[in-house]
Amino acid sequence: MEKILLFLTGTEGSCGCITGILLVVLLVLLAALLTIKIKRCKRSKASSVTSSEKASEEIAELKSEIARLREEKQKSFENGSLYSLILLQREGRLIDFLMENIKSYDDSQVGAAVRQIHSGCAKVINEKFAIKPLITSKNEGETISLGSELNSEEIRLTGNVPAAGPYGGVIRHKGWVSSKVELPKIVNKENFSIICQAEVESM
Amino acid sequence: MSRYLVGIDLGTTNCVVCYIDKTAESSVPILFKIPQLSDPGELKEEVILPSFVYIPDENDIPEGSLALPWKEKQELAVGELARKMSPKVPTKVVASVKSWLCADNVDRMSAILPWNRNNPKKQLSPLDATATIIEHMKNAWNSQMAAEKPEDILENQTVVITVPASFDAVARELTVKAAGLAGLEIILLEEPQAAFYSWLNEHGEDWRKKVSAGDVILVCDIGGGTTDFSLIKVSDAEGNLTLERVAVGNHILLGGDNMDLTLAYSIAGKLKKENNMVLDAYQITGLTYGCRRAKESLMSDSGTKSEKLTVLGRGSSMIANTISTELSRNEVYEILIDGFFPECALEDKPTDSRRAGLRTFGLKYESDPAITKHLAAFLNSNCKSEKDLPNCILFNGGVTKADVIKDRIVKVIKSWASGTRDVKILTGTNPDLAVALGASCYAFVKEGSGIRIKAGSSRSYYLGVETSMPAVPGFLPPMQGLCVLPVGAEEGTSLDIDYSGLGLIVGETTDFHFYSSKFKKNGKTGSVIDNIENSPDIDELPSLAVNLEPYGDIPSGSLVPVNLHVEYTETGTLQVWCIDKRSENRWKLDFEIRKDQNQN
Incomplete structure (x- = not known):
C-alpha cells in the first residue's frame, strides 16, 4: 500500500524532498560504484570481454535509473504546481475567474464575484500553505537595519546598495513565506492536468 | 486491560473520536485525526468525520480513486468526500443514518439507503450503513495507532459510543449490533450525559462549587440534525454531591442544518420577489453555505450589521451568473430567534401537522420548528412543580455557540418559573467536540475515577x-x-x-x-x-x-x-x-x- 502513496511537494515527507535526497544518495553511490568498476577494469586488463561488457551494461542501467528519478522529480514538481491550481479552482473558482473575459462587466459585478473568490482562495493559502510575512517586526514604509549578515534568499536589496554591510533601508515589501505545506496524501491519482472536471447533470 | 479509553461521538452529521491513553501521565482526552478521502484520490486527516457514505456507480469516479491506506479496493467512501457529494448526487449518498437507525416506520435491516435510489445492490440498510461508518473509524485507528503495535488495535480497547438519550431499546441494540459488525464490543452512553461528563472533566473537582444540592441541570444539545434534552438532578448524599439523570426527551429531528436551510430559502424567496430570480438546487446549496457563514459571523459579532452573500454562477461564465445579496442581522434574528426559539408558555406543545392520511415514508422530520415548544413539552411532562424546572443549563452543539440563542432559551425558561428562579449557564468550552471527549471521560469514570452520573434505563x-x-x-x-x-x-x-x-x-x-x-x-x-x-x-x-x-x-x-x-x-x-x-x-x-x- 505504501508504494502507491505518491507524495506531492511539501516540506515534511514531501516527494520533492524525498526524491531529491534519494537522488543525491544514489548519485554518491553511483560515483562510488563507477570508480570501483573502472579500477577493476584497469586492474584486470586480461579479463574477458564479457565482464567489461557486463560492467558497461550495469553502468547504462544505473544511468537510466538516474534519468528515471530525475524525470520523476520533475513530474512531481509539475503535479504539485497543477495541484495548486486545482485547489484554487476548487475552493475559490480562481481559474473560472481568470478564464472569463471580464471586460464586459461593470466593477460592481466583478466586485461581488471577487469577494467570494477572495475568501475561497484565501482559505487555501492560509490552510494549506500557511503564508506569513517575512518581515514582521516593522511595517512597509518604515526603516529597518539588517546588519551585515544577510540571507539573500529572503531579502532582496534594491536601490543604492553598498558593496558590504551593514545593510538597511525602507521596507518596500514585507515578503511572504509559506511556513508549512499541508496537502492531502495522494492515493491513486495520476492525472493532475484536469484542473476542474466538466460537469453534466442528468435531468 | 486496554491501553486506550476511546470515546466515539456517532453523530447524525459528524463523527468524532477521542481517547485517553492510560499509560500517559495526563488523562486529558486527545482528539484522534481520522484519515478520509476529501476528494477522489486525495486523503486528508481531520478531527471530524462527516457521517455520510457515498456509494458511486461504476463510471462516477476514476477507477481506484476510493482507495484508502488500509484498503485498496473500495466501493464506497465515508467522510468528507461523501459529504461533498451529497448535494450533487443525493441518491448516491447515505446521510443522517442515525436518524434512520431509530426510524421505526422502516425496515432497518434491509437495504433502503440512500433513500429513493431503487438499486438494492448499491444501497445499505441503516444497520449496515452505521457499521460502515464505525468500520471506517476502526480501520483509521488501526492504521494510525496500531500499525506497529498490533495489540493497540481498536478491537482491544474500551470503546464508548454515544447515542441520543431518546434512543429506545431497539435503536440501542442496533447500534451495538452495528459496532459488532465492525468488530467492536462497545459501551453505550447518552449524548447529553457525555456532554456533561466533558463539563465535569473540564472543571475537575471545582464542579462541586459550580452547582449545589437541589439544582436541576438541563442539558440542551442542539446538533446539526437533532436536538436532545436531558435533566440532571444534583442531590446531597451524606455531605457528598451526587448527580442523577432524571429525564430524557424525545428524538427531535431539528437542528442547525434546518436553520441554515431556512435562511437560504428565505433569501431565495426574497430574490424571487425582488428580482424575479429563481434559484436552482445548486444555487440553493451554495446559498446555504453562505448563510451558515453569514449567520455565524452575524451572531458572534454584534458590530456587524449585515453580511454580503454571493453565489457564483455555476458554469465557467461565473461572473455573468453571480447572484449577490445581503443578509442583515435583523433578518437572522427574526428568522432564527423568532422562528426556532419563540417565546412560549410552558403549556405550549409543538404543533403536529402530521395528521394527513397519506404521508411518504422516510424520516419523521419535525413539523414544528420551535425548539422552545419542544423544550416546553419536555419540561412540562417531567417537572411536577416550578422547583423541578431547571436552574442550570449546559449547552452543547454548534448552534449553541451563539449567545443570542443561549440568552433566548434562558429567558424563556425563566419566564416558565414565573421569574422565581434564576437560570445559570454552565460553560463548556467545546460544544462541537464535547460529546466525544465526554465519552472517553465516561470510560475513565467507569474504571473508578471521578464522579458518575446515576442514570440507568431512560425508559x-x-x-x-x-x-x-x-x-x-x-x-x-x-x-x-x-x-x-x-x-x-x-x-x-x-x-x-x-x-x-x-x-x-x-x-x-x-x-x-x-x-x-x-x-x-x-x-x-x-x-x-x-x-x-x-x-x-x-x-x-x-x-x-x-x-x-x-x-x-x-x-x-x-x-x-x-x-x-x-x-x-x-x-x-x-x-x-x-x-x-x-x-x-x-x-x-x-x-x-x-x-x-x-x-x-
Whole structure:
C-alpha cells in the first residue's frame, strides 16, 4: 500500500524532498560504484570481454535509473504546481475567474464575484500553505537595519546598495513565506492536468 | 486491560473520536485525526468525520480513486468526500443514518439507503450503513495507532459510543449490533450525559462549587440534525454531591442544518420577489453555505450589521451568473430567534401537522420548528412543580455557540418559573467536540475515577400479556403490560420475574408485544398496567420473538411454563430471556425488527 502513496511537494515527507535526497544518495553511490568498476577494469586488463561488457551494461542501467528519478522529480514538481491550481479552482473558482473575459462587466459585478473568490482562495493559502510575512517586526514604509549578515534568499536589496554591510533601508515589501505545506496524501491519482472536471447533470 | 479509553461521538452529521491513553501521565482526552478521502484520490486527516457514505456507480469516479491506506479496493467512501457529494448526487449518498437507525416506520435491516435510489445492490440498510461508518473509524485507528503495535488495535480497547438519550431499546441494540459488525464490543452512553461528563472533566473537582444540592441541570444539545434534552438532578448524599439523570426527551429531528436551510430559502424567496430570480438546487446549496457563514459571523459579532452573500454562477461564465445579496442581522434574528426559539408558555406543545392520511415514508422530520415548544413539552411532562424546572443549563452543539440563542432559551425558561428562579449557564468550552471527549471521560469514570452520573434505563419496558376473557367477535382481548424493567434500572441489573401462567409453545415462533414508556408509569418490576395498548405515553416497540425448538421428550405444540429473566447489560442494552421452570434451558427473546414494515 505504501508504494502507491505518491507524495506531492511539501516540506515534511514531501516527494520533492524525498526524491531529491534519494537522488543525491544514489548519485554518491553511483560515483562510488563507477570508480570501483573502472579500477577493476584497469586492474584486470586480461579479463574477458564479457565482464567489461557486463560492467558497461550495469553502468547504462544505473544511468537510466538516474534519468528515471530525475524525470520523476520533475513530474512531481509539475503535479504539485497543477495541484495548486486545482485547489484554487476548487475552493475559490480562481481559474473560472481568470478564464472569463471580464471586460464586459461593470466593477460592481466583478466586485461581488471577487469577494467570494477572495475568501475561497484565501482559505487555501492560509490552510494549506500557511503564508506569513517575512518581515514582521516593522511595517512597509518604515526603516529597518539588517546588519551585515544577510540571507539573500529572503531579502532582496534594491536601490543604492553598498558593496558590504551593514545593510538597511525602507521596507518596500514585507515578503511572504509559506511556513508549512499541508496537502492531502495522494492515493491513486495520476492525472493532475484536469484542473476542474466538466460537469453534466442528468435531468 | 486496554491501553486506550476511546470515546466515539456517532453523530447524525459528524463523527468524532477521542481517547485517553492510560499509560500517559495526563488523562486529558486527545482528539484522534481520522484519515478520509476529501476528494477522489486525495486523503486528508481531520478531527471530524462527516457521517455520510457515498456509494458511486461504476463510471462516477476514476477507477481506484476510493482507495484508502488500509484498503485498496473500495466501493464506497465515508467522510468528507461523501459529504461533498451529497448535494450533487443525493441518491448516491447515505446521510443522517442515525436518524434512520431509530426510524421505526422502516425496515432497518434491509437495504433502503440512500433513500429513493431503487438499486438494492448499491444501497445499505441503516444497520449496515452505521457499521460502515464505525468500520471506517476502526480501520483509521488501526492504521494510525496500531500499525506497529498490533495489540493497540481498536478491537482491544474500551470503546464508548454515544447515542441520543431518546434512543429506545431497539435503536440501542442496533447500534451495538452495528459496532459488532465492525468488530467492536462497545459501551453505550447518552449524548447529553457525555456532554456533561466533558463539563465535569473540564472543571475537575471545582464542579462541586459550580452547582449545589437541589439544582436541576438541563442539558440542551442542539446538533446539526437533532436536538436532545436531558435533566440532571444534583442531590446531597451524606455531605457528598451526587448527580442523577432524571429525564430524557424525545428524538427531535431539528437542528442547525434546518436553520441554515431556512435562511437560504428565505433569501431565495426574497430574490424571487425582488428580482424575479429563481434559484436552482445548486444555487440553493451554495446559498446555504453562505448563510451558515453569514449567520455565524452575524451572531458572534454584534458590530456587524449585515453580511454580503454571493453565489457564483455555476458554469465557467461565473461572473455573468453571480447572484449577490445581503443578509442583515435583523433578518437572522427574526428568522432564527423568532422562528426556532419563540417565546412560549410552558403549556405550549409543538404543533403536529402530521395528521394527513397519506404521508411518504422516510424520516419523521419535525413539523414544528420551535425548539422552545419542544423544550416546553419536555419540561412540562417531567417537572411536577416550578422547583423541578431547571436552574442550570449546559449547552452543547454548534448552534449553541451563539449567545443570542443561549440568552433566548434562558429567558424563556425563566419566564416558565414565573421569574422565581434564576437560570445559570454552565460553560463548556467545546460544544462541537464535547460529546466525544465526554465519552472517553465516561470510560475513565467507569474504571473508578471521578464522579458518575446515576442514570440507568431512560425508559420502562413492558411485555404485553393477553388477558384471558371470553371471546367477543370483533374484539381483541385487552393487553396487560407486565413491567420487565423500570425507569432508572442501572446498567448491570439482572432481574427474575415469576409471572404465573406464562408459557412458551414448543416448535413455533412465539411473539411478545413489547412496549416502553419514558415515565414512571408503574415503576416496579413485575407490576402490571391494564389495557396497555390504550394507555397514554406508551410506545409500542417491535415485538420480541423466540423460536423454541422441541427438545427432550417434549412434543411439538406443547406448552412449556417459563419464568422471565431480564438483564440491563453493562453495555446499556436490554435482554429478555425465557427460562424453563422445569429445566435449566433458557432462550433469548429477540426484536423482530424486520416485521416493522408490514405493520405500517
